[in-house]
Amino acid sequence: MSNTVHHSVVDRENDYIHAGYGLKSWLLTVDHKRIAILYLISITIFFFVGGFFAFLLRLELMTPAGDIVSAETYNKLFTMHGVVMIFFFLIPSIPAVLGNFLVPLMIGAKDLAFPKLNLMSWYVYNIGGIFALYALVNGGVDTGWTFYTPYSSTYSLSNVVPVVIGAFILGFSSILTALNFIVTIHKMRAPGLTWFKLPLFIWASYATSIITVLATPVIAITLCLLLFERLMGVGIFDPALGGDPILFQHLFWFYSHPAVYIMIIPSMGVISEVVTCFARKRIFGYKFMAYAIMAIAIFGFLVWGHHMFISGQSVYAGFVFSALSFMVAIPSAIKVFNWTATLYKGHIEFRTPILYAFGFIGLFTIGGLTGLFLASLATDVHLTDTYFVVAHFHYIMVGGAVMGYLGGIHFWWPKMTGRMYNEAWAKFSALILFVGFNLTFFPQFVLGYLGMPRRYYIYPDEFQVLNVLSTAGATILGLGYIIPMVYLLWSLRKEKNVGTNPWGATGLEWTTQSPPITHNFEKTPVVTGEPYVYQEEEKVVE
Amino acid sequence: MSNNSDSAVGHAHHFTDMDQQREASTLGMWTFLVTEIMFFGGLFVAYALYRSMYPEAFAEASLRLNLLLGAINTGVLICSSLTMVLAVRDAQSGKVKGLVRYLIATIVLGSAFLVIKAFEYSHKIHEHLIPGSSFQFAGPFGQQAEMFFSLYFMMTGLHAIHMIIGIGVLSVLLYQAKRGRFTAEYYSPIDVAGLYWHFVDVVWIYLFPLLYLVSRH
Numbered sequence: 001m002s003n004t005v006h007h008s009v010v011d012r013e014n015d016y017i018h019a020g021y022g023l024k025s026w027l028l029t030v031d032h033k034r035i036a037i038l039y040l041i042s043i044t045i046f047f048f049v050g051g052f053f054a055f056l057l058r059l060e061l062m063t064p065a066g067d068i069v070s071a072e073t074y075n076k077l078f079t080m081h082g083v084v085m086i087f088f089f090l091i092p093s094i095p096a097v098l099g100n101f102l103v104p105l106m107i108g109a110k111d112l113a114f115p116k117l118n119l120m121s122w123y124v125y126n127i128g129g130i131f132a133l134y135a136l137v138n139g140g141v142d143t144g145w146t147f148y149t150p151y152s153s154t155y156s157l158s159n160v161v162p163v164v165i166g167a168f169i170l171g172f173s174s175i176l177t178a179l180n181f182i183v184t185i186h187k188m189r190a191p192g193l194t195w196f197k198l199p200l201f202i203w204a205s206y207a208t209s210i211i212t213v214l215a216t217p218v219i220a221i222t223l224c225l226l227l228f229e230r231l232m233g234v235g236i237f238d239p240a241l242g243g244d245p246i247l248f249q250h251l252f253w254f255y256s257h258p259a260v261y262i263m264i265i266p267s268m269g270v271i272s273e274v275v276t277c278f279a280r281k282r283i284f285g286y287k288f289m290a291y292a293i294m295a296i297a298i299f300g301f302l303v304w305g306h307h308m309f310i311s312g313q314s315v316y317a318g319f320v321f322s323a324l325s326f327m328v329a330i331p332s333a334i335k336v337f338n339w340t341a342t343l344y345k346g347h348i349e350f351r352t353p354i355l356y357a358f359g360f361i362g363l364f365t366i367g368g369l370t371g372l373f374l375a376s377l378a379t380d381v382h383l384t385d386t387y388f389v390v391a392h393f394h395y396i397m398v399g400g401a402v403m404g405y406l407g408g409i410h411f412w413w414p415k416m417t418g419r420m421y422n423e424a425w426a427k428f429s430a431l432i433l434f435v436g437f438n439l440t441f442f443p444q445f446v447l448g449y450l451g452m453p454r455r456y457y458i459y460p461d462e463f464q465v466l467n468v469l470s471t472a473g474a475t476i477l478g479l480g481y482i483i484p485m486v487y488l489l490w491s492l493r494k495e496k497n498v499g500t501n502p503w504g505a506t507g508l509e510w511t512t513q514s515p516p517i518t519h520n521f522e523k524t525p526v527v528t529g530e531p532y533v534y535q536e537e538e539k540v541v542e
Numbered sequence: 543m544s545n546n547s548d549s550a551v552g553h554a555h556h557f558t559d560m561d562q563q564r565e566a567s568t569l570g571m572w573t574f575l576v577t578e579i580m581f582f583g584g585l586f587v588a589y590a591l592y593r594s595m596y597p598e599a600f601a602e603a604s605l606r607l608n609l610l611l612g613a614i615n616t617g618v619l620i621c622s623s624l625t626m627v628l629a630v631r632d633a634q635s636g637k638v639k640g641l642v643r644y645l646i647a648t649i650v651l652g653s654a655f656l657v658i659k660a661f662e663y664s665h666k667i668h669e670h671l672i673p674g675s676s677f678q679f680a681g682p683f684g685q686q687a688e689m690f691f692s693l694y695f696m697m698t699g700l701h702a703i704h705m706i707i708g709i710g711v712l713s714v715l716l717y718q719a720k721r722g723r724f725t726a727e728y729y730s731p732i733d734v735a736g737l738y739w740h741f742v743d744v745v746w747i748y749l750f751p752l753l754y755l756v757s758r759h
């Protein structure tokens with residue numbers, strides 16, 4: 001009798017979390033699921049660091065005059081906010097956390113192809129992070145996250161060198177993760193799992209990895225050149241020394257525009273999984289969704305010049321970049337229409353993940369459409385470097401990417417931990433986030449249209465009402481990020497009782513126990529059917 | 543790239559078989575080489591831009607490079623590619639002695655390249671051609687020639703770093719080969735290192751004409 005009890009206890013603890021104890025078992029792990037948890041901890045810390053800067057920025061902008069911080073500090077705050085949020089949170093967020101956890105599970109593999117490289121990527125990430133944090137305590141950096149030359153290479157007196165080294169190092173962690181995903185998805189799919197049976201999250205991870213592998217090395221060499229110029233005092237980008245600053249902008253945006261897709265495409269993958277699960281319907285137009293993801297990834301490489309319409313690039317180049325930028329709207333629209341069509345006449349269950357998906361679809365649509373204003377040459381001249389741009393990319397990167405990330409965390413939390421969070425609190429905070437987000441950033445569209453430039457420390461009195469609204473929204477938004485931290489951590493105190501498949505979802509990750517065992521599956525799964533076979537479909541067959 | 547091998551020749555636990563493991567490492571290396579192409583690509587773009595902006599200065603600055611040493615180095619690297627191929631061939635057919643011999647030859651040739659390169663660099667120091675405060679270049683193109691030498695040192699320096707890494711990797715493989723790690727069934731590390739080595743050679747094949755032969759039509 002006592003034997004049986006003992007046995008069942010051992011069984012319940014037979015998962016990746018209990019595969020080893022102590023700090024060393026985590027710091028030296030090569031299990032993709034544990035590395036995902038390590039990443040989750042690291043990026044959450046950076047998220048709150050970056051969020052804290054944003055809070056100070058919004059506080060300063062409450063009044064037209066400068067009152068809380070000095071102008072120099074303000075420059076450093078928006079720079080560090082951008083650097084931390086983009087390089088240390090958004091780019092690694094979904095790939096390094098959800099991707100690491102899910103890619104092997106979704107394709108029925110035991111691990112990623114190169115587990116040691118995967119662990120190494122986490123260390124590389126943290127080394128890059130240490131450089132950035134060092135620069136932070138040492139007085140910060142004031143170039144803007146774009147590091148435009150020659151200011152960054154010649155004139156800025158702030159900590160450009162450590163931050164640039166940090167961003168350079170960090171790039172290699174993204175490359176290692178992406179390389180691992182590409183090889184794993186190509187070579188390690190379970191028997192029967194052909195390309196067009198893959199979950200769309202895998203397609204999204206694949207497309208993201210391709211972009212990462214092609215674009216990240218370019219920013220790496222660009223930052224090398226910047227460092228070379230700054231440290232040696234020679235002219236590569238400095239026009240006073242015979243260099244060409246526009247070259248820096250070309251190279252920078254060749255990476256940084258595709259980087260936007262590194263942030264948003266994984267979210268699209270998450271949303272596809274969530275929408276089809278909670279609508280209880282097959283995803284509408286599966287193949288088009290897969291093609292659209294790849295099309296966005298490819299078009300994304302051809303539009304970088306839309307950041308340079310007023311920088312002095314040739315007007316003919318401007319025409320071409322403008323036209324190509326409009327083309328990106330086509331695959332993006334395909335995705336939005338297909339999600340909507342999937343929801344249409346679905347039996348929608350209003351659980352937390354789908355609330356985030358709704359948020360994503362709405363905010364991404366607004367962010368995408370306002371992107372078209374900026375892709376048009378004439379309107380862009382008026383809107384360049386105004387708050388309109390700030391609002392646009394926050395709708396994509398926060399309204400889109402972060403909503404997708406949080407939706408994904410909620411959707412797969414039971415799989416990752418074996419526990420369910422408090423649904424009421426989760427719905428409440430999803431709602432708060434949506435309201436807070438719109439209140440923060442919608443007024444900024446208006447501000448930008450009225451002509452308030454971005455990155456300015458003081459502003460005319462007539463803009464105050466909209467700025468106060470925005471700051472009020474940011475406070476609500478901040479609350480919306482803190483609440484999930486609390487109830488998600490709180491859920492870890494509960495019993496592990498969610499079972500294998502709490503959402504009744506399809507996909508191989510839902511066929512193994514929660515949390516999964518170290519090698520993911522007791523037996524290598526064999527795939528025979530189509531993806532996303534939800535009940536609705538069966539009813540139609542009857 | 544063999545992770546957690548249970549034994550010297552077995553495949554790692556998370557692969558189904560040796561074939562899958564070999565294919566994964568090969569694809570992994572090819573993907574890595576794509577990132578390398580993009581990495582060097584940024585420099586090539588910068589080079590192309592400034593050469594088209596300052597053609598005379600680049601031609602004149604290029605004359606200050608030592609064509610003979612550059613040509614010898616090109617020959618040395620082509621030979622090292624040959625010995626690398628022979629090493630891979632012997633690894634495939636399980637000839638450990640030949641593998642060891644050719645790995646040593648490749649390492650020696652690679653090191654010879656670096657020694658010659660070091661000589662070239664030291665000449666540049668004497669001639670005050672290192673970009674920065676000590677740079678001196680007579681004639682009207684001083685500033686633009688400095689740009690040429692900035693690119694020259696970035697490109698060849700980055701290439702040399704890749705050579706050093708390659709020699710390091712080959713040395714580890716040599717040590718393992720001597721201890722009988724590789725067989726006709728398990729040789730993918732040699733194969734993959736060979737891909738890398740050839741890539742680094744090919745980069746030089748582009749660097750040599752771009753930097754040394756600018757003014758010679």
Ligand SMILES: [Cu+2]
Binds near residue numbers: 256257260307
């Ligand atoms: Cu863009």
